[in-house]
Amino acid sequence: MDIPKEKMIDMYRKMLRIRGFEERTRKEFAAGNIPGFVHLYSGEEATAVGACGPLRNDDYITSTHRGHGHLIAKGGRSDRMMAELYGKKTGYNKGKGGSMHIAEMELGILGANGVVGGGIPIAGGAALSAKMRGTDQVAVCFLGDGATNTSRFHEGVNLAACWKLPIVYLIENNMYAECTHVSRVCNLPNIADRACAYGIPGVTVDGNDVLAVYEAVAEAVARARKGEGPTLVETKTYRYHGHFEGDPCNYQPEEEMAEWKKKDPIVRYRKQLIDMGVLTEEEATKIEQEIDQEIDEAVKFAEESPYPAPEEALEDVYA
Amino acid sequence: MRKISFKQAIIEAYDEELARDPTVFIMGEDIGKYWGGAQGDLQGLQEKYGPERIRETPISETAILGGAIGAAVTGLRPVAFMYFCDFLGIAGDEIINQLTKLRYMFGGKAKIPVTIPVYSGAGVSAAAQHSKCLEGMFMSVPGLKIVTPSTAYDAKGLLKSAIRDDNPVMFFERTVFNLSRNKSEVPEEEYTIPLGKADVKRKGSDVTVVAIGTMVHRALAAAATLEKKGISVEVIDPRTLVPLDKQAILDSVKKTGRLAIMDEEPKTGSAAAEIAAIVCEEGFDLLKAPIQRVCAPDTPVPFSPVLEKFWMPDEENLISAIEKIT
Numbered sequence: 001m002d003i004p005k006e007k008m009i010d011m012y013r014k015m016l017r018i019r020g021f022e023e024r025t026r027k028e029f030a031a032g033n034i035p036g037f038v039h040l041y042s043g044e045e046a047t048a049v050g051a052c053g054p055l056r057n058d059d060y061i062t063s064t065h066r067g068h069g070h071l072i073a074k075g076g077r078s079d080r081m082m083a084e085l086y087g088k089k090t091g092y093n094k095g096k097g098g099s100m101h102i103a104e105m106e107l108g109i110l111g112a113n114g115v116v117g118g119g120i121p122i123a124g125g126a127a128l129s130a131k132m133r134g135t136d137q138v139a140v141c142f143l144g145d146g147a148t149n150t151s152r153f154h155e156g157v158n159l160a161a162c163w164k165l166p167i168v169y170l171i172e173n174n175m176y177a178e179c180t181h182v183s184r185v186c187n188l189p190n191i192a193d194r195a196c197a198y199g200i201p202g203v204t205v206d207g208n209d210v211l212a213v214y215e216a217v218a219e220a221v222a223r224a225r226k227g228e229g230p231t232l233v234e235t236k237t238y239r240y241h242g243h244f245e246g247d248p249c250n251y252q253p254e255e256e257m258a259e260w261k262k263k264d265p266i267v268r269y270r271k272q273l274i275d276m277g278v279l280t281e282e283e284a285t286k287i288e289q290e291i292d293q294e295i296d297e298a299v300k301f302a303e304e305s306p307y308p309a310p311e312e313a314l315e316d317v318y319a
Numbered sequence: 320m321r322k323i324s325f326k327q328a329i330i331e332a333y334d335e336e337l338a339r340d341p342t343v344f345i346m347g348e349d350i351g352k353y354w355g356g357a358q359g360d361l362q363g364l365q366e367k368y369g370p371e372r373i374r375e376t377p378i379s380e381t382a383i384l385g386g387a388i389g390a391a392v393t394g395l396r397p398v399a400f401m402y403f404c405d406f407l408g409i410a411g412d413e414i415i416n417q418l419t420k421l422r423y424m425f426g427g428k429a430k431i432p433v434t435i436p437v438y439s440g441a442g443v444s445a446a447a448q449h450s451k452c453l454e455g456m457f458m459s460v461p462g463l464k465i466v467t468p469s470t471a472y473d474a475k476g477l478l479k480s481a482i483r484d485d486n487p488v489m490f491f492e493r494t495v496f497n498l499s500r501n502k503s504e505v506p507e508e509e510y511t512i513p514l515g516k517a518d519v520k521r522k523g524s525d526v527t528v529v530a531i532g533t534m535v536h537r538a539l540a541a542a543a544t545l546e547k548k549g550i551s552v553e554v555i556d557p558r559t560l561v562p563l564d565k566q567a568i569l570d571s572v573k574k575t576g577r578l579a580i581m582d583e584e585p586k587t588g589s590a591a592a593e594i595a596a597i598v599c600e601e602g603f604d605l606l607k608a609p610i611q612r613v614c615a616p617d618t619p620v621p622f623s624p625v626l627e628k629f630w631m632p633d634e635e636n637l638i639s640a641i642e643k644i645t
Contacts, residue, residue, distance in 0.1 A: 094426035125389020
């Protein structure tokens with residue numbers, strides 16, 4: 001697939017931004033600087049970035065509790081995201097949502113969602129709206145392997161298939177729904193095989209290969225834009241940290257983790273970019289340093305930003 | 320003035336709003352040309368507005384309501400038709416965690432103008448899974464508005480306002496009204512009724528009765544009986560429970576000093592419980608006697624007509640409650 005050089009570099013930058021954001025979040029959370037719960041995306045960067053690569057700014061996404069990666073991939077800024085994690089007024093949601101609920105309508109981000117499967121029907125509605133308004137926007141619904149076992153998956157995908165809605169269901173199969181291995185709760189080798197139940201295409205790709213994800217989603221997006229309906233795209237990937245920060249992680253065997261780390265999406269993509277002549281070693285290093293600095297600045301921005309006034313708790317219930 | 324049925328008033332409200340605003344559409348089960356909604360409250364609309372805007376769905380409550388949320392945050396004004404309110408539990412997460420929380424969690428970024436019409440209430444032997452009201456339960460979900468009309472006139476004006484409102488509005492249609500052939504006065508010319516404004520359905524001076532939905536008519540019947548006994552009853556129909564016109568209730572209690580609340584939900588945690596608490600908190604000194612709640616027992620709605628009649632609050636229950644405090 002022919003991806004412009006700038007786009008390929010931008011995708012590398014975004015993958016680094018996600019990893020940098022997540023590892024720094026882990027550190028700041030452990031230090032007690034971030035309240036609440038956080039669910040980290042490290043290890044899955046190729047999925048979010050590959051999936052958002054073919055999207056336009058006005059396309060929609062719905063995200064999940066493990067959403068930081070999706071938001072960055074769709075164009076979210078690390079400083080305003082970090083400020084939201086800190087509960088600050090300068091955060092994307094003015095400190096009202098936190099890690100699991102970041103939204104930015106201008107980027108088509110219809111919200112991360114703290115309920116597993118919560119975004120499935122909402123993304124369907126956004127796709128319906130695009131169709132009814134006569135635009136060629138598409139919606140990408142990010143969901144995990146666990147969400148494919150909820151009733152909403154059946155209701156949402158069936159309806160989208162019957163109405164040929166412009167939507168791509170991006171199933172991130174990171175092997176674990178919380179601490180439950182997918183093989184215990186899904187009786188198929190590939191979740192995308194469930195597509196046949198709805199009469200739509202389903203494809204399974206290497207979720208740690210950003211170009212493979214890009215290609216599969218680009219094809220699904222093209223179908224959606226042409227009015228040919230939804231596609232299930234399953235990416236097989238792995239999360240490097242627990243379900244949430246603080247998870248004892250006693251269910252992810254060390255050997256399994258080591259195997260996946262050999263397939264690290266960022267290391268692989270860096271090598272690909274250098275082999276393809278898109279980046280030199282020096283250029284890659286320079287980008288890495290820039291992202292490190294950006295994340296430092298994002299944390300500084302979050303730390304120095306004001307908290308909302310306590311009475312703001314009473315605002316934004318009704319329009 | 321011309322007279323029309325409750326159901327016809329509902330159909331007219333949809334018709335006028337669909338004609339007025341191209342972003343309004345309705346989606347739900349069996350709302351098309353065959354049935355026009357299970358109680359016929361959308362009859363003729365699909366023929367007029369087509370299957371795109373009167374959009375029939377599979378039996379998939381989460382997809383309907385969740386889809387409405389997604390359509391609303393991206394610029395449309397959906398009506399998510401959910402059949403009986405008893406079925407709202409199927410889309411419980413959409414209501415409790417999505418519809419009513421997204422705007423708040425997003426820091427006010429999204430508007431979610433979704434109207435949710437539901438059939439509600441007992442009185443037709445539909446048994447426990449097709450007879451609830453649930454207004455009281457949903458009053459404790461911030462972010463929702465709750466409308467519960469008792470007349471054709473109110474239903475039309477309030478439904479039009481609900482559709483135009485930029486917030487989620489749950490619109491409770493009593494099944495007994497939808498199925499009734501009774502006709503009442505509704506003007507030909509267009510009007511709306513603002514959400515949050517109670518209506519004094521009968522003026523009186525000795526006791527205030529706040530009645531909801533079907534109970535409004537029973538309270539009016541009881542008031543007519545009590546008038547002959549020399550007791551003057553004021554009947555207030557809040558019409559919307561969220562926002563609730565507290566002032567109208569407090570003003571009336573200031574005049575009468577006595578309050579009975581008539582609600583066909585089980586007493587515990589009901590809308591009646593909330594109204595009683597408000598008057599105790601903000602109008603305790605106005606009261607000359609304890610507040611009476613005339614509610615259903617804390618049981619599911621029974622099927623057999625004999626049981627259901629016993630279960631539903633009626634004129635006699637209200638009269639004996641009022642006689643205790645006058």
